[in-house]
Amino acid sequence: MDFLKSAVASAIAKGSSFPFALGDRVDIGDSLWTLHNATKRDDGSACSVFTFDVASNKSRLPLAKNAVRKSRTLRHPGVIKVLDTIETDTSLYIMTERVVPLLWHVKRKSLSEETAKWGIYTIASTLKFINEDASSVHGAVRASSVFTSESGEWRLGGFDILSSMKEDDAIIYTYGSLVPDAARYTPPEIVKAGWDAVKRHPLGAVDAYGLGILIFEIFNGHFAGADQAGKTTNIPPSMQQSYKRLCTANPKIRLSASHFLEQGKRSGGFFQTPLIRLTEDIESLGLKDEAEREEFINELDQLSEDFPEDFFKMKVLPELLKSVEFGGGGPKVLSAILKIGTKLTPDEYNSRLTPVIVRLFGNPDRALRVCLLDNLPLMVDNLSQKIVNDKIFPQMTSGFTDVAPIVREQTVKAVLSVVGKLSDRTINGDLLKFLARTANDEQAGIRTNTTICLGKIAKNLGQGTRSKVLIAAFSRATRDPFVHARSAGLLALAATIEYFTEDDCASKILPAICPVLLDKEKLVRDQANKTLDVYLHRIRKFSSTMADSALPPPSTAEAAPDTARIGTSNDQSWSGWAISSFTNKIAAANGQIEPTANGGSAAVAETVRPASVPRLSKTASTTQPDLPAIRPTAALLGRSLSEQPAMVTQEEDDEETEDVYDAWGAIEDDEDEETAAADPFSAAIDTKLRSNAQPQKSTPVPYDDGGEPDFAGWLAAQSKAKAKKPLPKGLNKPTSTPLTPSRTTSTKPKTVVVPAKKIDTKPKDLDEDDGWGDAWD
Structure with a gap:
């Protein structure tokens, strides 16, 4: 029913x-x-x-x-x-x-000593108010009359017989015994004389006895009867003396709730705890000066993890938020806020902390910004991607260019926390632009941290720009004057090897690592060797999978060409293998060279030679080329077949002869070119070799009887060529003075004998610098 x-x-x-x-x-x-x-x-x-x-x-x-x-x-x-x-x-x-109900916590024994003291302090303060300010008696103080709020604070209830002593017909006198389980909790004087005895004893005596019973229940879990009143089992030692006086049988000497508070709040008393001081100071936090606020935060940091979380969420956190946002709380207050924020649920975090954090990132206070960046790892998991990408990161970007180095450094470090919440467009756009600035920062530590940051966010970069950005950044870091920046660049290269192709490893990264192998710092040298080993292992592994040759296999109908022999077993010098290799190529030449468009049908006459040059027999020229056969290697300097000079004939002029030597301009001096152009020796030898190597379709060369060369005919041919083509500027004869008939009767040009260039065959001193490394400077 x-x-x-x-x-x-x-x-x-x-x-x-x-x-x-x-x-x-x-x-x-x-x-x-x-x-x-x-x-x-x-x-x-x-x-x-x-x-x-x-x-x-x-x-x-x-x-x-x-x-x-x-x-x-x-x-x-x-x-x-x-x-x-x-x-x-x-x-x-x-x-x-x-x-x-408080009984839930009591039965589970989930209350720590500090939390219990804090709750007892709250109930004692409330009883003091009821007894002294309201002139009333609660009459039923026990664990079942106490509750905890959402903030974890203790609340006193059970007002069934709460009565004002100013009322003559107070309900406590008549109905006090109707309270459930009253016999177990009733004070001794009431048991003897009834509830009317309240009038004859101190006003707070009944509630003081109930406070003592409540303390026993809190630390022991259950109160069986009056026999347990005053026992100190599990009661904190600092509280035992005052607790006994609360439970004394004589109401006249019983300690009131007000006096119990005074004893606990004395210096070194049992109510001198950080949690109780925090409770008293939290509501006036906005009115405290900087020193008092710092002392408050220091006490807040001393609180252990077993303090009531709900109290910090519901009471402390709102006051701290008001202080840091409007009362100038500063970084220390913010640190306390974020520490409490770790205990919030995602919904609580989004409703209470996220709006404040977004506003604080727009605050120009550098100390506050650094504190936010330091604690970003604690809060980023509770922030949505949209909030981070659209509201927080745009505010963070000002830190990359701030004049204070500490702000720039902390901003670079904070990138690791927020990069997971940024969009690809933001990462490969704005973020990389700002990191490019900090990579060239004047502070060595910021450059180093930028390199480390790039290495750790490599997986977040876009595939189209990742390898280019990383290679450029890390290669630059290996040349940094700061030792730890170079080491960071090498470490980053080793950590991001998976993002580079084998071609990049061989052509771009290894050339950046090799110079650091001889770094002045052993730390860098050791790391360079480790990184080099990593890349060499990968390149060797990849090269082992490559084909032996990229050339197509020769057909069966054609004879396989002779393999070029590099050097001999007898000649180990560098000049020996070069000459031997080229000689083999000349000896292996076969077939006919297609005639050129200009000189294919012209007869090639045997060029004249100085008397000092011996005649070359046909047999010798066809079977074994002389030393000047090295001259065709000029084609190896990068000229195409169309750019190679044509064969020299008797009708070619000095300018064509000079073109042959242009290919050697990188080796021979400028002052030697004119002498070489006037020397017919080389041209004659070159023509002989070309005529022996390739059958000519032109008219037969007249038989040479082996006599002296026809210098007069050669000079006449030269004069004829010069008459057809004007001399270069500066070499024309002056025309201001006309020639007399007597001076023009003789048309025979004066023969000029140009001595052959003497070649110094003496070996150079090994210690002499030949300038081979100048091109790499």
């Missing part, structure tokens, strides 16, 4: 006329009230509802009505906050803030 009445009352409470919707029932032990979790209809916030069924507890109806009336009028931070009360013919309702 009682169950049916309770169900009907619950159904009525769920009607639209009530401002709340009842939820699950909460066990609060032996009580005349039933506790339910509930939600407010107007905003959906959580609340609790105490219900009293009139039909099942009609004899205790005066106690329930007294509780409703006192709940409306009594206001104190240590008292349950009442939102609304409803009285009907069948039920009474008290809607309060969301609370949980």
Whole structure:
């Protein structure tokens, strides 16, 4: 029957006329009230509802009505906050803030000593207010009358017999014994003389005894009866003396709640704890100066992890947020905020902290910015990608160019925390641009950290730009004057090898590593050798999979060409293998050279030679080429076949002869060119070799009887060529003075004998610098 009445009352409470919707029932032990979790209809916030069924507890109806009336009028931070009360013919309702019975924590023994002291301090302060300020007696102080709020703070309830001593007909005198389980908790003087004895003893004596019982229950879990009152089992040593005086049988010498507070708050007293001091100072944090605020934060840092998290979420955090945003709390307050934020759920974090963090990133205070960047790893997991990419990172970018080096350095370090929440466009656009600036920063540490940062975010870079950016950045780092920057560049190259192709490794990265192998610092040399080994191993592994040759296989119809022999077993010098290799190529030449368009049909006459040059026999010229056969290697200097000079004939002039030597301009001196151009020796030998190597289709060369060369004919040919083509500027003869007939009668040019260039065959001194390395400077 009682169950049916309770169900009907619950159904009525769920009607639209009530401002709340009842939820699950909460066990609060032996009580005349039933506790339910509930939600407010107007905003959906959580609340609790105490219900009293009139039909099942009609004899205790005066106690329930007294509780409703006192709940409306009594206001104190240590008292349950009442939102609304409803009285009907069948039920009474008290809607309060969301609370949980303290007995839950007591039975689970989940209260730490510091938290227990903090709660006892709150209840003692509330009793002091009731006894002294309100001139009232609670009359039922015990664990079942205490609740904890959402913030973890202790709240005093159970106002069934709360009475003002100024009232002659106070309910405590008449109905005090109707409180559930009153015999177990009643003080000795009340047991002897009844509740009227309250008038004859100190006003706070009854509540002081109840406070002592509450302390015993908190540290021991259960109170069996009056025999356990005053026992110090599990009671903190610093509190035992005062606790005994609370439980003394004589009410006249019993310690009141007010005096109990005073003893605990003395220097070194049991109420001198960081948590209690924090509770007293938190509401006035915005009014404190910088020194007091710093002292407050230091105490906050001393709190251990077993303190009530809900208190920090609901009470401390809002005050800290107001202080740092509007009261100039500074970096230390922000650090405390973020530490508390790690205990918030994602929904709580987004609703309480995220808006404030976004606003703080726009604050120009450098100390605050550095603190935000330092603690970014603690908060980034709770921030959405959209918030980080669209609101936080754009504010962070000012740190890359800040004049303070500490801000630039912390901004570079913070990239590792936010890169996972940035879009590809932001990473490969704005981020790389700013990192390019810090890679050239004047501070060596910032350059080093930029290299490390690039190495760690390599996987986040776009594939199109990743290898180019990393190779350029790390190669530059290996040339940095700061030793740790060079080491960081080498480490980054070794860590990001997977992002480079084999061609990049061989052609771009190894040339950057090799110079550092001889670094002046052993730290860098060792790391360079390690990195080099990593890249060489990869290149060798890849090269082992390559084909032996990229040339197509020769056809069976053609004879395989002779393989060029590099050097001989007898000649080990560098000149020996070069000459031997080229000689083999000349000896292996076969077939005919296609005639050129200009000189294919012209007869090639045997060029004249100086008397000092011996005649070359046909047999010798065809079987074994002389030393000047090295001259054709000029084609190896990069000229194409179309750029190679044509064969020299008797009709070619000096300018064509000079073109042959242009290919050697990198080796021979400028002053030797004119002498070489006037020397017919080389041209004659070159023509002989060409005529012996290739059959000519031109007219036969007249037989040479082996006599002296026809210098007159050669000079006449030269004069004829010069007459057809003007001399270069500066070599023309002056025309200001006309020639006389007597001077023009002789047309025979004067023969000029040009001595052959003497070649110094003496070997150079080995210690002499021949300038081979100048081109790499």
